[in-house]
């Protein structure tokens with residue numbers, strides 16, 4: 001049975017400052033670097049064979065720390081990027097005008113094709129995240145991949161595997177450097193396809209990030 005580990009990147013400067021990143025970027029904080037090292041400690045005996053990271057800087061920084069610690073290369077896949085949040089990227093969450101807040105709400109309340117101007121819809125996010133996950137099925141037998149991605153992107157993936165809409169990601173707390181796991185099983189009796197084994201585990205972290213608690 002293919003087991004795929006899903007890791008959100010470590011805490012970033014903008015996570016702390018409550019600025020919207022999307023496909024814009026900011027670097028890991030000291031705490032974010034430490035979180036990535038703790039993920040590496042946690043997964044070092046799990047037999048990870050491939051690390052596949054979103055191409056954004058914060059995920060690659062996290063992937064590099066894990067890869068170096070467990071002695072495995074990493075590759076990038078731009079389908080694992082965070083949702084494109086269009087014109088609101090780089091903005092302070094608390095500074096949005098009423099109109100801007102209404103764009104954000106349309107994105108997360110299930111409005112069909114809701115998106116921030118110049119941004120991406122949750123359906124589009126879901127489709128590319130599932131395509132990236134499905135690519136793991138093409139890896140050699142006995143592979144055990146670890147994907148490094150983002151809060152909304154991974155939340156959307158896990159939610160839709162559970163049969164929930166993509167915007168149900170808001171009901172999942174996937175903190176920085178949390179580990180989730182999804183397995184691909186074929187069973188006549190149990191569910192066939194992807195199943196969620198764990199979501200948002202932070203038991204390996206000394207200091208879980210506060211950002212999701214503030215959202």
Ligand SMILES: O=C(O)[C@@H](CO)OP(=O)(O)O
Pocket residue numbers: 008009015019020021022023082149150151152
């Ligand atoms: O883009 C962002 O600001 C957040 C949203 O959840 O995503 P992440 O920090 O996981 O990249």
